[in-house]
Amino acid sequence: MITTKTPSEIIKMRDAGAVVRDTLLMIEEYIKPGVTTKELDMKIEEFIRKAGAVPSFKNYNGFPASSCISIDEVVVHGIPSDRELKSGEIVSVDVGAILKGFHGDAARTFEVGEVDEDKRKLIEVTKQSFFEGIRQARDGRRLGDIGHAIQEYCESRGYGVVREMAGHGIGRHMHEDPIIPNYGVAGMGVPIKKGYTLAIEPMITLGNPAIRINRYDGWTCSTADGKPSAHYENTILITGDEPEILTL
Numbered sequence: 313m314i315t316t317k318t319p320s321e322i323i324k325m326r327d328a329g330a331v332v333r334d335t336l337l338m339i340e341e342y343i344k345p346g347v348t349t350k351e352l353d354m355k356i357e358e359f360i361r362k363a364g365a366v367p368s369f370k371n372y373n374g375f376p377a378s379s380c381i382s383i384d385e386v387v388v389h390g391i392p393s394d395r396e397l398k399s400g401e402i403v404s405v406d407v408g409a410i411l412k413g414f415h416g417d418a419a420r421t422f423e424v425g426e427v428d429e430d431k432r433k434l435i436e437v438t439k440q441s442f443f444e445g446i447r448q449a450r451d452g453r454r455l456g457d458i459g460h461a462i463q464e465y466c467e468s469r470g471y472g473v474v475r476e477m478a479g480h481g482i483g484r485h486m487h488e489d490p491i492i493p494n495y496g497v498a499g500m501g502v503p504i505k506k507g508y509t510l511a512i513e514p515m516i517t518l519g520n521p522a523i524r525i526n527r528y529d530g531w532t533c534s535t536a537d538g539k540p541s542a543h544y545e546n547t548i549l550i551t552g553d554e555p556e557i558l559t560l
């Protein structure tokens with residue numbers, strides 16, 4: 313069931329979104345060679361709690377940290393650890409926070425030190441594909457319009473679109489209906505309505521989009537061919553006009 317948010321719920325969603333936005337702005341300055349992903353996660357948790365919110369990811373289905381930190385070929389769900397960032401890597405940071413009973417969810421991919429042109433362009437295309445997608449996120453359009461726009465933008469440029477992971481509705485729960493694939497057929501799928509709050513999150517690869525999940529930790533999702541991947545996500549509100557981005 314897809315929930316339509318009331319005006320008072322939307323105010324809470326804006327507040328939760330602002331915490332996530334500020335957390336990602338805060339963490340960017342710590343993304344440097346030599347920092348461990350666990351150190352980044354601790355800063356993220358501290359920042360979210362200081363804002364009076366709770367990290368959504370912590371203990372979600374047993375996830376052991378407050379953020380997902382995914383380096384290079386890791387697409388999503390990287391577990392923070394003692395692993396240090398190295399110059400030339402790209403790192404995706406995905407953060408969720410609950411405030412006053414509502415969630416915000418967003419992700420960015422950052423460059424560590426000096427990054428080559430291929431990775432830089434991958435980050436740029438991934439981010440731009442989000443904006444291409446949300447041009448379709450309007451009352452009266454369909455979910456297939458969003459997915460199609462993201463897929464078309466990326467695949468026409470030679471990038472891969474991960475199929476097994478998708479965006480989602482968000483609100484009182486981090487993951488609500490509907491599931492929002494980053495691919496699709498224009499004009500098909502669930503109709504989009506004013507008052508929906510959605511997390512749109514393209515996960516785009518430099519090579520083949522096939523993924524594999526680490527069988528030992530059950531979380532880490534990497535490209536099967538080992539090539540880099542980027543992630544860009546925001547929580548948005550469907551309005552009567554252009555969507556409002558709650559985490560930017």
Ligand code: MG
Nearest residue numbers: 417511513545
């Ligand atoms: Mg999400």
